Amino acid sequence: MKKNRYGQLSNLEHPQSLNANGGGVLRIALVGNPNSGKTTLFNGLTGSNQYVGNWPGVTVAKKTGRIKISDINAEVTDLPGVYSLSTISLEEEITADYFRAKRMDLVINIVDASNLERNLFLTHQLLDSDLPIIVALNCMDIVGKKNIKIDVVKLERRLGVPVVPITASKHSDLLELIRRIATLDLSPRESRPRYNDDIERLIESFQRLTGDRFLAIRCIEDGPKEITKPGFSLAVQTELLALYESVSRVATKDFDMVLPAERYERILTIVAETMVKSNVDRITPTDRIDRILTHRIIGIPLFIAIMFLVFYLAFGPLGNAITNGFTEVAARLFITLSAGIKSLGMAAWVGSLIDNAVFGGLIAVLGFLPQLAILFLFLSILEDSGYMARAAFIMDRAMHRFGLSGKSFIPMLLGFGCSVPAMASTRTLDQAEDRKITTMIIPFVSCGAKAPIYGVIAGALFAGSAYYVVFSLYFLGIIVALLSAVLFKKTILKGATGNYLMELPEYRMPTMKNTILHTWERVKGFLVKAGTVLLGAFIIIWFLSYFGFVGGEFRLLETAEMEFSLLGSVGKFLLPVFRPLGFTDWRPAVAILTGFVAKESIVGTLGILYGVAGDVLTNGALLYPIIRAAFTPVQAYAFMAFALLAAPCIAALAAMRKELGSWKWFLFAVAYEMTIAYLVALAIYQIGSRGRGGILTAGFFILAVSLVFWTVRRVVRKRGNTCGSCDACSAKTACKSFPDSEK
């Protein structure tokens, strides 16, 4: 076989020679179904530590890396997993666009051999183009265990492109894959799937307009959605639309099913010819595990138990012990370092900056690290094993009520631990709109760092019923989160579908390597943020907290003088704003402001401002007397509600900015959260401070409003005949799709 221009053996010794020869970097794209092992293959090829999970849709944006094995000079791009080139989410659109624009020299189509039938659907869509394709038949190890035999030579002949059987984690297989890539013919591929005569005629009529077979097929499959994409001139678009309209009207079958049905028929013949399966209806290990884990009765209790266990390990005694040990070591290290730096004899503010902003800030953030690492570790195991998909399956019904999909449940659940990983995990949602909604409501879920606030304040004021008070706050957070989700969906994010159609992957034993890589990737992300964005923010907050005017002189302040700080002045200045919420003192206002650094610092700040000596974080009882003096129970409850609902700490804000993807949305989310926090705290204080009569009146008012709302809704529904199940029907006409639906 001839060698192509990229597979030069000499390029290690003469890296320049490639360009000199008119060659370049070979652009390879990995395309495959979600959960087919793409990312494992990508890691194997590039040596990069990339995120791999057993949850359909883990790769959410394309990643690129250089091939590190063998002597090939190539750049590999890992594209988001897709089931089909007809996309339903933005992530999938990335892959489809990338492919349509031919931004690669060759495609490695990774196919899960244990799920050949469905995986070959995408393969066939890819084969419709003239791009060089190599099929990497993955999971050969699993196939072997299942007593499935695949005739690779025959498959290769039937598909018309090279097929390389691999186990993505096996180095020798990757070398073989690379060898085949190096010898692949990179000219436009001639062999493409031929369909039946009717379809061929159809393709021909479209191809006359598109000029390209692949684009013609895309137009037939996706109709107006594909035709109106940028690329065709307006005249061609009009002609294509007219053509589509005429052929789809006369089609006997559902027109959009013609091509897929034909493809699946072809696939069935190919599979029948190339694959031998023994013990077809054998009960698989996945079946056995699912009999328990998604059981009708014990499925949910088990899910709750598993999640509880993860939280207990991360935030319970084990996590606490590791955190305390870790913080102590870090603190000692920082004290030594800080003493060393101070001995250099620099100005006093340098010492304060280092102690309070750099080291103090780092300890505040790094204090989370052990707990986050434990949380990430267990979540990776749950994800890699395939359980997370089951969790979404189990919880979908509950989430659907609020217009969300079951996949939104895990991010919200993680929110109880920490908003940062919770927001990162929203990337597993299909729709950008669903992701935005979930990201924006996560801060309302009471995170672990808010617990000390409740602990100290409820402990001081609600001694006997502290548990109920704390529980009610958690509950308040969930209610606000869910209602906000409904509100967003009905107003500004109408595109959110909360659609649910999900594959349940087979259970897999998570490998040590993957689990560690996976955990490390997430921890690294957190560390990088702590070292960059957060450090900057801490320095700003430090400046505001440790500088101020004392007796007309602007100077560096001692910790005890925080009252005079710029932040203190801001707190005092903002007091009138907070007064309707029941804040009668500037000190709680300042404490709330420092909460944006880290929510648990609210407690610490109260301690400093009220002049309590000792570590209030570990011994909250020290604060009890001053809290009893400073707050009435209603004021305290409004204060806690505000701390719970107001925009989250800087780490979470940074995560939110990243996930929302634009400043506009980010600022909206922050403004929304502040407004809600303010309104809820206002309502609590204004109603609560009017005593029993006030609370009863409010309760009656809410009851009356809900009754009116409910009645109006029923009437409107009857008139409009809308069931809300799809957007295919308009509210004016009777729903054709669901004649049996409740009107």
Next chain:
Amino acid sequence: MTLKDIRPGDQCIVVRLEMNNLRKRIIDMGLTTGTLIKVKKLAPLGDPMEIVVRGYLLTLRKAEARTIEVTRIAPAA
């Protein structure tokens, strides 16, 4: 009869797909006319449902299931 009416353990064959949000995706996932579906189970809260189609496990909501017209077939002996 729609897929929604098929009880766990029973099998059916796709006859027709009505319009819905996910129609094209459902087709591409392999639920074309004539495809054999085995209903595996319902989620603990009664929705979504889990089916076996083309050798893999797919879960979908009843809202979509009732847009998939099917005929029940006798289970294999």
